[in-house]
Amino acid sequence: MNLVEKVVTAGLCTGCGLCESLGNPGEITMHMSSLGYLRPVVGRAFSKEVETEIAACCPGVEVGHAEGLDGYNVNWGPLRGVTGGHATDPETRRQGSSGGVLSALCIYLLESGEVDFVAQVAASKSDPILNELQISRTRADVLRAAGSRYAPSSPLRSLRDLLATGERFAFVGKPCDVAALRAYMGRHAEVAMQVPYLLSFMCAGIPSIHGTHELLMAMGARLEQLSTFRYRGDGWPGMARAVQHDGATFEMDYNRSWGGILGKHLQFRCKICADGTGEFADIVCADAWYGKDGYPDFEERAGRSLILARTAVGEALLERVRSAGGIEDESLAIDEISAMQPYQLDRKRLAAPRSLATFLAQGRTTKYRRLGLGKATSEAGIVTSLRNAWGTFRRAKGEPLAACKHSEPDA
Numbered sequence: 001m002n003l004v005e006k007v008v009t010a011g012l013c014t015g016c017g018l019c020e021s022l023g024n025p026g027e028i029t030m031h032m033s034s035l036g037y038l039r040p041v042v043g044r045a046f047s048k049e050v051e052t053e054i055a056a057c058c059p060g061v062e063v064g065h066a067e068g069l070d071g072y073n074v075n076w077g078p079l080r081g082v083t084g085g086h087a088t089d090p091e092t093r094r095q096g097s098s099g100g101v102l103s104a105l106c107i108y109l110l111e112s113g114e115v116d117f118v119a120q121v122a123a124s125k126s127d128p129i130l131n132e133l134q135i136s137r138t139r140a141d142v143l144r145a146a147g148s149r150y151a152p153s154s155p156l157r158s159l160r161d162l163l164a165t166g167e168r169f170a171f172v173g174k175p176c177d178v179a180a181l182r183a184y185m186g187r188h189a190e191v192a193m194q195v196p197y198l199l200s201f202m203c204a205g206i207p208s209i210h211g212t213h214e215l216l217m218a219m220g221a222r223l224e225q226l227s228t229f230r231y232r233g234d235g236w237p238g239m240a241r242a243v244q245h246d247g248a249t250f251e252m253d254y255n256r257s258w259g260g261i262l263g264k265h266l267q268f269r270c271k272i273c274a275d276g277t278g279e280f281a282d283i284v285c286a287d288a289w290y291g292k293d294g295y296p297d298f299e300e301r302a303g304r305s306l307i308l309a310r311t312a313v314g315e316a317l318l319e320r321v322r323s324a325g326g327i328e329d330e331s332l333a334i335d336e337i338s339a340m341q342p343y344q345l346d347r348k349r350l351a352a353p354r355s356l357a358t359f360l361a362q363g364r365t366t367k368y369r370r371l372g373l374g375k376a377t378s379e380a381g382i383v384t385s386l387r388n389a390w391g392t393f394r395r396a397k398g399e400p401l402a403a404c405k406h407s408e409p410d411a
Contacts, residue, residue, distance in 0.1 A: 002042060003051050003061070004019055004028060004042055007058060008039055008402050010364040010401065011269060011358075011399070011401025011402060012061070012268075012269050012366050013037075013040070013060045013267075014059050014174075014177075014267075015039060015154055015267070016059060016155070016174075016176055016180050017030050017155065017157030018054075018184065019054050020156075022053045022057070023050050024046065026043050027043055027050070028041070029043055033402075035208060035400060036208030036265070037206070039402070056183060056187060057183040059180045059183075061366065061367065062368075062369065063176075063368055064368060064371065065280075065370040067370065069370065072372060074373075075338070075345055075348050075349070075379075076277060076308070077278075077279030077310065078310040078311065080309045080310060080311065080312065081315055082307070082308055082309075082331065082333070082334055082336075083309075083318075083329040083330060083332055084288040084307065084336075085099060085328050085329025086099030086100060086303055087100035087326065088326060089326075092104050093302070094303065095234060096146045096147065096305070097147050097233050097237065097238065097303075098237075098285065098288065098304060098305040099285075099302075099305035100146065100303060100305070101305035101307055101327055102285045103142050104326045105317065105318075105321055105326075106120070107142050108324060112320075112324075114196070114197075115168050115170045115197065116165075116167035116169060118137075119133060119135060119162055119169050120133070120134055120155075120171075120172040121133060121145065121153045122134035122149070123144075123145075123230070129151060129212045129213075130151065131149050131152065133153075133155045135162075146233055147230050147231065147232050149231060150206075150211070150212070150262050151207065152206055153206075155177055156173070156180060156181060159181070163194060166194075168195075169195060170196070170197035171195055171197070171198050171199070172199045172201075174201075175202075175275045175276060175277065175280070175281070176273070179279070181195070196313070197313065197314075198280065198282050200283075201278060201285050202277050202286035202306075202341060203270075203273075203276050204263065204266075204276060204343060205270030205273070206266065206270055207267075208265040208266075208267065210265060211264070214261050214265070215240060216229075216242060218252065219240065219250040221250040222244060225244040226242060226243075226245075228242075228243045232258075235303075236287075236302065236303035236304070239251040239252065240252045254298050268399060269366070271354065271392065271395065272351060272355045273351065274348060274351035274352075274355070274371050276344050276348070277344050278310075280310075282313045282314030282317065283309055283318060284308045286306040287305070287341075288305055288306040289339075295342070305329075306341070307329055308337075348373075349377060350377070351368065351373055352374070352385075354388055354389065356389060357389040357392040357393040362396050362401075
């Protein structure tokens with residue numbers, strides 16, 4: 001069994017797609033598995049050199065920071081600035097899942113000429129519930145991709161083609177996508193020059209496409225009649241909205257769509273994730289939820305983004321966009337992040353016991369290096385850590401973590 005198959009079999013694959021791009025055409029190809037996740041399928045043997053690259057960059061194998069990282073917070077990663085704000089353009093603010101800041105950053109990079117395009121995930125043009133990598137070159141392109149896409153995506157499967165353009169581009173992806181690309185850039189200086197900006201968002205996990213099927217059924221929409229579908233956005237937090245070819249429209253609020261349905265279909269690797277907050281990005285954004293009775297309040301209102309500058313590059317970019325009038329934001333205390341994103345705080349603190357339990361159950365787990373997990377775990381407490389370790393062990397033993405059968409390749 002090769003390394004790719006070992007990662008998939010142990011339930012550690014994130015579905016980022018980098019391995020497809022590292023191999024030669026036809027060696028590794030991403031497919032939608034019978035469990036509803038994008039997974040690499042090995043078509044023919046790949047070289048030792050390719051396996052070495054995969055071992056060094058795959059976020060299912062290892063995720064870690066370089067030594068000597070400054071400004072590291074054990075719960076929230078590298079921090080050079082913490083603010084809350086929104087895009088100043090009303091349409092950008094409304095179309096984004098929170099305050100539209102990520103979209104505003106992308107628009108600025110394009111219109112200023114700092115990049116030739118932005119590589120980001122958008123709804124597939126052939127199937128509204130699937131995702132595809134979009135090359136955005138205009139404001140209209142960026143707004144088409146605005147809003148969360150709670151379904152599998154493999155943006156790095158196209159990395160070879162993106163680099164072959166010879167153009168400079170910004171990359172927007174899930175935390176695991178960004179961690180993989182950052183690791184690859186660390187091994188290839190020319191790639192780091194071509195991809196000057198890595199942008200991300202806080203991620204609660206990737207639901208199976210079967211979760212979307214369940215959501216549509218609960219909404220009363222018919223998959224075969226679907227014209228457009230969005231999971232969120234067009235408001236904050238925005239509604240899940242399905243529109244059929246006959247004009248019939250179906251909606252469900254965020255609390256029920258994510259909390260009641262989609263969040264119950266997460267892939268196993270997301271359940272042991274130590275980086276749901278995009279620690280390897282230059283800038284990461286998230287919902288700056290307002291609190292109610294100690295919990296985030298999902299009442300509809302004007303969007304607000306939590307904005308974390310993680311690198312000097314990201315900090316400088318935010319200042320330029322701010323000065324150009326693209327965003328409005330104000331400083332936040334680090335302690336305020338916990339009230340806005342309590343789920344992410346728990347994930348970081350419990351990643352180590354969950355990962356250890358996975359190793360005990362599967363004989364393999366993702367290695368996390370220099371993410372401060374020792375101290376983060378101590379803040380969780382021994383009872384909570386043991387309870388989560390036991391629960392993860394049982395899931396790792398009982399859940400189907402991989403599937404040998406697959407459907408047609410993702411569009």
